[in-house]
Amino acid sequence: MPHVNLQVPAVAVREIRLNTITGFAGNATELVSQSRCGGLVDQSRSFTQCLGCSTSNAACMVTLVQDGVVISHGPVGCSSCLHEFAFTYRVNAPLRGVQNPTQRHIYSTNLSEDDTVFGGNQKLADTIREVARRDTPQVIFVITTCASGIIGDDVEGIATEAEEELGIPVVAIFCEGFRSKVWTSGFDAGYHGIARKLVRPPRHKRPIINVINFWGSDIFSRWFEQFDASPNFITPYATTESLAYSSEALASVQACTTLGSYLSGALEQEYGVPALRAAPPYGVAATDRWLRELGTLLDKPEAAEKIIARDRAEFLPRVEELRSQLKGKSAYVTAGAGHGHSLLAVLAELGIKAQGAALFHHDPTNDIDSEDADSLVAAVRDYGDVPNFNICNKQEFELVNVLNRIRPDILLARHGGMTLWGAKLGIPSLLIGDEHYGMGYEGLVNYGEAILEIVENDEFVKNLAKHSINPYSKWWLEQPPYTFLGDDE
Amino acid sequence: MTKTDTVQALLEQSPVDLIEQERYTCAIGALQSVVAIPRAVPILHSGPGCGTMIQGFFERSTGYAGGSTSPCTNFSETEVVFGGEQRLRGIIDGTYKVLDSDLQVVLTGCTADIVGDDVASVVADYRMEGRPIVQVETAGFKHNNFVAHSDVVNAIIDQYVDRYDSDWSARSDKALVNVFASVPYQDPFWKGNLYEYKRLLEALGLKVNILFGPQSGGVAEWQSIPTANFNVLVSPWYGLPIVQNLAEKYGQPFVRFGHVPIGANETSRFLETVAAFALEAGAPIKRHDIETFIAREEQAYYEEIDNLATFLLEFRYGLPNHVHILHDAGYVVGLARFLLHEVGIVPKEQFVVDNTPEEFQAQVRADMAAASDKRPIPLYFSPDAGAAQRAIRALTHKGRGLIIGSGWDKELAREKDYDFLSASAPSPYRLVLTTNYVGYSGGLRVIEDIYGVVLATYA
Numbered sequence: 011m012p013h014v015n016l017q018v019p020a021v022a023v024r025e026i027r028l029n030t031i032t033g034f035a036g037n038a039t040e041l042v043s044q045s046r047c048g049g050l051v052d053q054s055r056s057f058t059q060c061l062g063c064s065t066s067n068a069a070c071m072v073t074l075v076q077d078g079v080v081i082s083h084g085p086v087g088c089s090s091c092l093h094e095f096a097f098t099y100r101v102n103a104p105l106r107g108v109q110n111p112t113q114r115h116i117y118s119t120n121l122s123e124d125d126t127v128f129g130g131n132q133k134l135a136d137t138i139r140e141v142a143r144r145d146t147p148q149v150i151f152v153i154t155t156c157a158s159g160i161i162g163d164d165v166e167g168i169a170t171e172a173e174e175e176l177g178i179p180v181v182a183i184f185c186e187g188f189r190s191k192v193w194t195s196g197f198d199a200g201y202h203g204i205a206r207k208l209v210r211p212p213r214h215k216r217p218i219i220n221v222i223n224f225w226g227s228d229i230f231s232r233w234f235e236q237f238d239a240s241p242n243f244i245t246p247y248a249t250t251e252s253l254a255y256s257s258e259a260l261a262s263v264q265a266c267t268t269l270g271s272y273l274s275g276a277l278e279q280e281y282g283v284p285a286l287r288a289a290p291p292y293g294v295a296a297t298d299r300w301l302r303e304l305g306t307l308l309d310k311p312e313a314a315e316k317i318i319a320r321d322r323a324e325f326l327p328r329v330e331e332l333r334s335q336l337k338g339k340s341a342y343v344t345a346g347a348g349h350g351h352s353l354l355a356v357l358a359e360l361g362i363k364a365q366g367a368a369l370f371h372h373d374p375t376n377d378i379d380s381e382d383a384d385s386l387v388a389a390v391r392d393y394g395d396v397p398n399f400n401i402c403n404k405q406e407f408e409l410v411n412v413l414n415r416i417r418p419d420i421l422l423a424r425h426g427g428m429t430l431w432g433a434k435l436g437i438p439s440l441l442i443g444d445e446h447y448g449m450g451y452e453g454l455v456n457y458g459e460a461i462l463e464i465v466e467n468d469e470f471v472k473n474l475a476k477h478s479i480n481p482y483s484k485w486w487l488e489q490p491p492y493t494f495l496g497d498d499e
Numbered sequence: 500m501t502k503t504d505t506v507q508a509l510l511e512q513s514p515v516d517l518i519e520q521e522r523y524t525c526a527i528g529a530l531q532s533v534v535a536i537p538r539a540v541p542i543l544h545s546g547p548g549c550g551t552m553i554q555g556f557f558e559r560s561t562g563y564a565g566g567s568t569s570p571c572t573n574f575s576e577t578e579v580v581f582g583g584e585q586r587l588r589g590i591i592d593g594t595y596k597v598l599d600s601d602l603q604v605v606l607t608g609c610t611a612d613i614v615g616d617d618v619a620s621v622v623a624d625y626r627m628e629g630r631p632i633v634q635v636e637t638a639g640f641k642h643n644n645f646v647a648h649s650d651v652v653n654a655i656i657d658q659y660v661d662r663y664d665s666d667w668s669a670r671s672d673k674a675l676v677n678v679f680a681s682v683p684y685q686d687p688f689w690k691g692n693l694y695e696y697k698r699l700l701e702a703l704g705l706k707v708n709i710l711f712g713p714q715s716g717g718v719a720e721w722q723s724i725p726t727a728n729f730n731v732l733v734s735p736w737y738g739l740p741i742v743q744n745l746a747e748k749y750g751q752p753f754v755r756f757g758h759v760p761i762g763a764n765e766t767s768r769f770l771e772t773v774a775a776f777a778l779e780a781g782a783p784i785k786r787h788d789i790e791t792f793i794a795r796e797e798q799a800y801y802e803e804i805d806n807l808a809t810f811l812l813e814f815r816y817g818l819p820n821h822v823h824i825l826h827d828a829g830y831v832v833g834l835a836r837f838l839l840h841e842v843g844i845v846p847k848e849q850f851v852v853d854n855t856p857e858e859f860q861a862q863v864r865a866d867m868a869a870a871s872d873k874r875p876i877p878l879y880f881s882p883d884a885g886a887a888q889r890a891i892r893a894l895t896h897k898g899r900g901l902i903i904g905s906g907w908d909k910e911l912a913r914e915k916d917y918d919f920l921s922a923s924a925p926s927p928y929r930l931v932l933t934t935n936y937v938g939y940s941g942g943l944r945v946i947e948d949i950y951g952v953v954l955a956t957y958a
Contacts, residue, residue: 427567
């Protein structure tokens with residue numbers, strides 16, 4: 011059962027809530043077995059490079075809500091990268107049928123030195139009022155920062171007062187960067203605020219299925235129509251209204267267990283919307299299980315069988331061809347936790363040997379308390395062990411060291427910046443931004459063809475490798491990759 | 500109310516100094532000035548997200564050791580409670596092992612500065628060992644990156660360059676100048692612009708320390724800063740503390756040009772200003788060579804304008820006749836002057852969004868006013884670019900309009916059915932590598948970019 015507490019303003023970070031770790035070196039089987047017996051201990055690093063930040067991940071979940079605005083309560087730098095979400099909102103709108111994507115309204119309270127001495131409460135209150143005057147939004151999201159957190163501003167109190175004054179939800183989201191080394195904690199913070207302040211009790215059940223995801227292509231409509239349902243995408247391109255009545259859905263699914271299980275858990279606990287307890291549909295085994303589980307949940311098992319039969323007939327012959335074309339290839343994966351597991355499943359299904367992985371964190375459990383929903387457990391059960399399995403929160407120096415040793419045929423990455431190092435070493439590297447691209451039977455064809463394409467067209471990376479600039483020392487490249495792991499504290 | 504009053508009212512309506520649609524970032528954004536020095540590495544003593552935020556703001560800005568390569572202490576609860584000095588030592592030790600670099604600059608974020616870590620003494624220990632390491636306070640709540648750029652440069656001068664001072668004698672090279680102009684990455688054309696300043700000034704017979712970018716000689720060039728005869732500052736306000744520091748330290752005078760010289764009028768004026776100063780300062784350059792160079796550049800430039808004039812005058816399907824610019828003060832004035840006199844696009848309301856300190860605003864206004872004795876060009880200062888956009892929405896002018904600004908303004912231009920040129924940060928809709936807007940060639944490039952955009956609208 012989920013155990014979400016919507017009474018408190020801030021959700022605990024993952025390290026506390028799920029015993030999440032960011033440092034591990036071993037193999038996948040070891041990680042899975044240690045996770046379940048409570049024997050997993052985090053290891054820290056005595057040398058580190060820049061991590062991600064919870065505040066940008068919270069922003070990622072709220073900036074693309076169609077009729078909302080975002081206020082970053084902090085110095086101007088803490089919302090510097092949010093213009094990228096404005097770009098995403100505009101360019102991906104057609105994938106979700108949003109005809110006229112409106113300009114994103116992103117504000118900073120622009121905290122100054124005086125504010126760190128005298129507090130930023132008044133400034134936040136004034137900003138909320140001014141923003142409401144400028145934009146007449148349906149919801150205002152306030153995301154916190156290290157500075158506002160350390161000086162102890164009463165963001166919850168200000169938001170509550172403003173909400174009463176303005177008559178629209180003003181959602182305080184607690185996502186200070188220093189609280190967590192697991193920046194996905196920011197997703198949870200965003201969902202926590204949405205579940206607390208926006209979601210309302212259901213009026214009646216409706217034939218919709220919540221899809222907790224980013225902004226990828228809509229592959230779900232094609233599946234859900236067989237169940238006489240349609241997707242309710244959360245949270246990018248959602249509206250205040252569609253979020254409010256996500257409580258009326260038949261079920262919740264997620265593009266990635268890491269991303270979605272906090273919100274799907276909250277919806278299940280508070281409003282009885284069942285969260286699907288199956289790893290996301292990447293690879294044949296997981297896809298079949300996911301569709302069948304959904305069929306059982308919706309009491310339409312025959313619909314699931316129909317989709318499976320149809321998709322097998324349509325895509326498996328091409329998958330077979332791809333398997334023979336990709337035979338003997340090896341790969342290395344670097345990605346966030348859930349999606350990384352899914353990529354490992356896709357690789358195994360295509361007959362490509364995973365020589366290792368560097369995933370950004372590891373959750374020993376999840377917010378729906380389901381081993382069946384755990385995509386690493388599923389990948390290991392379905393396809394066996396993965397060696398050189400490293401939990402590494404985007405520590406480029408370790409990645410460079412490992413890649414330099416392993417020299418896989420391809421690097422599969424998710425999250426910007428990481429493909430560069432594959433390419434610099436002359437390794438064909440692939441980043442697919444659309445996380446739905448690999449789902450289902452069709453996804454195997456998509457990925458197989460994309461991998462084949464980069465393997466065949468490797469002239470660019472070969473040339474780049476000849477001329478690449480390398481700031482890493484000779485000494486470092488000769489050390490074991492996890493030299494700095496578990497080296498302090 | 501007049502049009503001017505309406506715009507001013509819209510800009511001043513906000514009761515609080517919030518910023519909508521930021522066009523610059525906070526002080527720690529000046530880590531990009533370190534990234535711009537060959538083989539220098541920024542070390543962040545900050546929260547975990549600061550580096551990612553800066554990388555996201557500028558995009559394609561990793562350089563040698565920025566972005567995901569930059570070492571960072573990634574402040575956590577532990578450091579907030581107990582201080583992060585020990586952690587910082589670990590990260591610095593690791594940096595020396597893992598990365599090859601010639602200069603290390605430790606930049607502090609909000610967390611470290613609020614907690615009050617004594618970073619200066621940590622870094623001093625390494626300096627005592629002879630390490631080329633520097634520290635600078637860049638808490639985001641203190642300044643923005645325009646201001647912090649000077650802090651970073653001055654920190655390198657005071658804590659690194661100064662150590663080599665005894666090896667040189669100040670102002671010993673009469674032909675050498677240090678140039679301080681574009682803020683790296685904040686000026687999207689910084690690489691091309693710096694290259695062009697170097698090319699132009701070398702053509703006058705000077706030797707140039709350009710200090711940032713691939714044309715810089717790296718730390719060896721920085722070490723020779725004290726030997727320069729004088730400094731050249733191209734800026735409406737930012738960077739002034741650098742040349743003031745150098746004047747005090749090494750007795751170097753400076754010559755200042757208040758806006759970005761774009762096109763022939765301003766570039767020739769810039770070169771003549773610097774040349775006059777150089778001659779006064781005893782630089783070994785010849786007036787005749789300078790005149791010959793300027794004449795030759797102008798001739799090539801006007802051959803293009805001459806050839807283009809028919810298009811500008813006769814193209815019958817519509818060209819922009821007026822422009823709103825949202826940019827830093829140096830670009831707003833430089834572009835407005837250029838477009839008015841050399842292209843024939845009339846600058847209407849202009850918006851300086853770089854948070855120009857009040858004491859410099861009068862000077863910027865005067866520089867803009869001097870652009871024309873015929874017409875006033877209304878100029879507004881506010882870092883709240885969202886408010887500036889709302890003001891532009893409320894304005895109407897006859898004819899086809901052009902907006903020059905950042906990626907944020909693309910949607911505004913579409914709403915108003917204006918042409919749009921992306922020329923300011925953040926710039927997600929445009930890729931800039933080594934393009935320059937400075938100089939004679941820069942002016943021609945601005946023309947290509949504007950009319951490239953305009954002609955692309957004819958399907």
